[in-house]
Amino acid sequence: MKIAVTSAGTQLESEVDPRFGRARYILIVDPETLAFEALDNSANVSAFQGSGISAATMVSDKGAEVLLTGYCGPKAYLTLDAAGIKVVSDISGTVMDAVNAFKNGKVTYATEANKDSHW
Amino acid sequence: MIISVASGKGGTGKTTVATNMALALGEKVELLDCDVEEPNAHLFLKPQITRTEKVETPIPLIDLEKCTACRKCSDICRFNAIAVVGKKVLVFPELCHSCGGCMVVCPEKAIVETGRELGTISYGHRNGIRFINGRLRVGEAMSPPLIRKVRAAADPERVTIIDAPPGTSCPVIAAMNGADFILMVTEPTPFGLHDLRLAVGAVRVLGIPCGLVVNRSDIGDQKVFAYAESEGLPILMTIPFDRRIAEIYSRGKAIVEEMPEWKERFVDLYRKIEALATSRSGASQCVK
Ligand code: SF4
Ligand code: SF4
Numbered sequence: 001m002k003i004a005v006t007s008a009g010t011q012l013e014s015e016v017d018p019r020f021g022r023a024r025y026i027l028i029v030d031p032e033t034l035a036f037e038a039l040d041n042s043a044n045v046s047a048f049q050g051s052g053i054s055a056a057t058m059v060s061d062k063g064a065e066v067l068l069t070g071y072c073g074p075k076a077y078l079t080l081d082a083a084g085i086k087v088v089s090d091i092s093g094t095v096m097d098a099v100n101a102f103k104n105g106k107v108t109y110a111t112e113a114n115k116d117s118h119w
Numbered sequence: 120m121i122i123s124v125a126s127g128k129g130g131t132g133k134t135t136v137a138t139n140m141a142l143a144l145g146e147k148v149e150l151l152d153c154d155v156e157e158p159n160a161h162l163f164l165k166p167q168i169t170r171t172e173k174v175e176t177p178i179p180l181i182d183l184e185k186c187t188a189c190r191k192c193s194d195i196c197r198f199n200a201i202a203v204v205g206k207k208v209l210v211f212p213e214l215c216h217s218c219g220g221c222m223v224v225c226p227e228k229a230i231v232e233t234g235r236e237l238g239t240i241s242y243g244h245r246n247g248i249r250f251i252n253g254r255l256r257v258g259e260a261m262s263p264p265l266i267r268k269v270r271a272a273a274d275p276e277r278v279t280i281i282d283a284p285p286g287t288s289c290p291v292i293a294a295m296n297g298a299d300f301i302l303m304v305t306e307p308t309p310f311g312l313h314d315l316r317l318a319v320g321a322v323r324v325l326g327i328p329c330g331l332v333v334n335r336s337d338i339g340d341q342k343v344f345a346y347a348e349s350e351g352l353p354i355l356m357t358i359p360f361d362r363r364i365a366e367i368y369s370r371g372k373a374i375v376e377e378m379p380e381w382k383e384r385f386v387d388l389y390r391k392i393e394a395l396a397t398s399r400s401g402a403s404q405c406v407k
Pocket of ligand 1: 192197214215216219
């Protein structure tokens with residue numbers, strides 16, 4: 001399986017970017033092999049509205065089943081939910097920390113968005 | 120003649136000026152309350168409302184039976200109002216700007232038009248003065264389309280007085296664009312001056328002649344007068360701080376009706392506006 005983690009950089013050692021729609025990068029990681037791909041999210045960072053919606057579409061296209069991030073707004077959440085992607089918010093530390101927490105089952109899936117939309 | 124009454128911030132007396140000018144001029148005018156997030160001109164004009172109608176903006180509705188999830192619609196929407204994930208198509212009505220692009224590009228004709236309510240428009244009158252206001256639906260974020268609808272209802276045979284929303288953003292521009300004159304209402308306080316500067320900046324972009332009304336003109340630090348002088352902004356009226364005026368306002372009454380001597384002053388204000396709006400020297404006042 002694959003999981004998506006919002007990241008400030010392109011490496012597993014990078015810090016988690018707390019934002020989803022406007023995250024600098026989104027890393028698509030295989031938690032077993034730790035193989036990963038860094039998606040440049042800069043096009044969405046500069047979108048004036050709906051950045052979370054297009055970031056969610058991108059994550060879905062990459063086949064991720066879970067998203068680990070800091071905050072996820074309501075429209076992004078709806079889009080992820082429609083794509084069948086589970087969301088874990090309030091994640092911090094490095095991407096590797098987040099992947100480990102996920103592997104150890106130390107994460108709680110969100111049942112709703114946790115940040116008011118801003119546009 | 121279209122006069123837009125604006126102010127950099129709320130609470131400067133913009134609505135007082137707009138309603139009193141309308142009442143002073145009487146039959147030949149109409150008052151358009153374009154402060155659609157908080158319309159309050161009706162509280163002072165007290166018009167009889169004869170008709171209220173809903174205003175909608177078209178948004179897409181997807182027929183999932185016909186949709187092939189080709190993504191042409193989400194690709195063309197620059198507002199991210201449509202998302203295609205897997206086989207599902209999501210529409211975010213509040214992000215849609217009603218451009219119609221998605222409906223045009225859908226190869227399956229799977230998109231039909233439905234509506235999102237923007238708000239309501241009410242029509243009424245008082246002593247021959249025509250009155251129209253717009254009221255944005257609670258939760259609706261886009262006011263410019265509603266403001267444009269209110270303005271589209273204007274009668275070109277009348278003098279149109281627009282009560283514009285406060286501030287300097289898109290809704291204000293929608294209420295000032297195409298006006299013949301912009302009347303800015305301000306107070307001689309540091310806050311008032313700060314917001315006035317921003318508002319004057321916005322008016323200059325539009326290149327419309329403008330002038331000032333200074334309300335509660337004898338309070339504050341008076342710097343607004345020096346500013347107006349340096350910017351070549353004509354001061355067309357000053358309204359002193361007067362306990363009687365404050366009382367009239369708090370009772371929701373019109374100054375021109377309670378203090379008849381003010382009627383002539385508001386008629387005079389209109390005459391000055393008319394002169395400035397029609398002369399070229401007036402046109403240069405706000406276009407540097
Ligand atoms: S009408 Fe325009 S803004 Fe609205 S969803 Fe379609 S393409 Fe996007
Ligand atoms: S363009 Fe039409 S067919 Fe293609 S995804 Fe959109 S609604 Fe479906």
